[in-house]
Amino acid sequence: MPHVLVAGRIHASGVALLKSTSGFSCDLVDEVSIESYVRLIGKADALLLRTQPLTAEILAKAPQLKIVSRHGVGYDAVDMAALNARQIPLAIVGDVNSRSVAEHTLMLMLSAARRVVANDMASRTGKWNERNSFSSVELDGKQLLLFGFGRIGKAVARLAQAFGMRVAAHDPNVPEEAMAAAGIQYVGDARDGLKEADFLSVHIPAVSGTAIIGKEQLALMKPSAILINTARGGLIDELALDAALRAGQVAGAGLDVFVEEPPLPSHPLLSNVKVTISPHAAGLTRECAERMSIMSIQNIIDFFSGTTNPALIVNAREVGVARP
Numbered sequence: 001m002p003h004v005l006v007a008g009r010i011h012a013s014g015v016a017l018l019k020s021t022s023g024f025s026c027d028l029v030d031e032v033s034i035e036s037y038v039r040l041i042g043k044a045d046a047l048l049l050r051t052q053p054l055t056a057e058i059l060a061k062a063p064q065l066k067i068v069s070r071h072g073v074g075y076d077a078v079d080m081a082a083l084n085a086r087q088i089p090l091a092i093v094g095d096v097n098s099r100s101v102a103e104h105t106l107m108l109m110l111s112a113a114r115r116v117v118a119n120d121m122a123s124r125t126g127k128w129n130e131r132n133s134f135s136s137v138e139l140d141g142k143q144l145l146l147f148g149f150g151r152i153g154k155a156v157a158r159l160a161q162a163f164g165m166r167v168a169a170h171d172p173n174v175p176e177e178a179m180a181a182a183g184i185q186y187v188g189d190a191r192d193g194l195k196e197a198d199f200l201s202v203h204i205p206a207v208s209g210t211a212i213i214g215k216e217q218l219a220l221m222k223p224s225a226i227l228i229n230t231a232r233g234g235l236i237d238e239l240a241l242d243a244a245l246r247a248g249q250v251a252g253a254g255l256d257v258f259v260e261e262p263p264l265p266s267h268p269l270l271s272n273v274k275v276t277i278s279p280h281a282a283g284l285t286r287e288c289a290e291r292m293s294i295m296s297i298q299n300i301i302d303f304f305s306g307t308t309n310p311a312l313i314v315n316a317r318e319v320g321v322a323r324p
Contacts, residue, residue, distance in 0.1 A: 007037035008050030014293025102155035108254025
């Protein structure tokens with residue numbers, strides 16, 4: 001009987017699916033932390049992982065482990081080399097969160113543009129005349145630059161176009177013809193795109209140790225530009241962004257992700273009034289949480305029943321799972 005360790009609270013629908021499937025036992029852990037799941041990993045045949053790290057050291061404590069299923073699509077915190085060495089597949093949930101993340105991206109974009117947090121604070125503290133600063137801006141007619149034109153980037157583009165934005169994208173992996181078919185301006189040189197952008201939204205995987213938006217890139221942007229990151233912490237140099245915002249080099253930012261999560265209370269961006277922040281929650285709507293919960297459990301069930309979908313296995317080639 002395979003034993004499943006669910007490392008962090010998931011939607012009840014996923015738990016119900018697991019409990020209603022015969023042949024499985026499980027441990028359910030509410031807390032999303034390393035300590036809460038490492039103490040139980042020794043008897044796990046399958047691990048459902050939220051956002052905690054999975055290192056080689058932790059894997060060494062799991063001699064029975066045969067499958068890891070991520071409650072999401074990112075796996076930056078997973079030691080893939082250690083999994084491959086053990087021939088353990090890593091499953092992801094596929095395209096279940098694109099719409100949720102895209103909507104959240106537009107929410108942060110609108111919040112930063114219309115200064116929602118600052119206006120809320122002013123309204124609550126008697127500063128009603130803040131309205132006369134005329135500091136809010138509209139999305140209509142503005143140029144949005146997307147860094148990355150995958151599933152989420154495309155979803156953001158569609159929503160942005162509905163707001164009347166002109167959308168451009170920089171993605172070396174997507175041909176110009178594909179962007180043109182979607183009504184998107186192709187940007188070959190990222191530097192040129194940054195100079196023209198009123199809004200920049202980042203939608204690419206993390207690049208280890210490298211910020212794609214740092215001091216040099218921020219210096220190219222308009223003083224009125226607004227940056228959004230709902231992708232991965234580290235893609236934007238956080239200290240450089242804070243300095244650029246305070247110096248008036250760029251106008252605002254909306255951030256759902258940080259290098260260190262949660263950020264320390266002393267992090268300068270937390271006290272920066274030009275930033276709208278959410279707690280890595282872009283994909284955590286009720287609907288998306290239910291889809292991720294069900295799919296991450298289904299991936300485990302499918303593995304043990306021999307019906308794994310190879311398209312959802314990140315390291316399919318390394319562990320000998322044939323992709324379609």
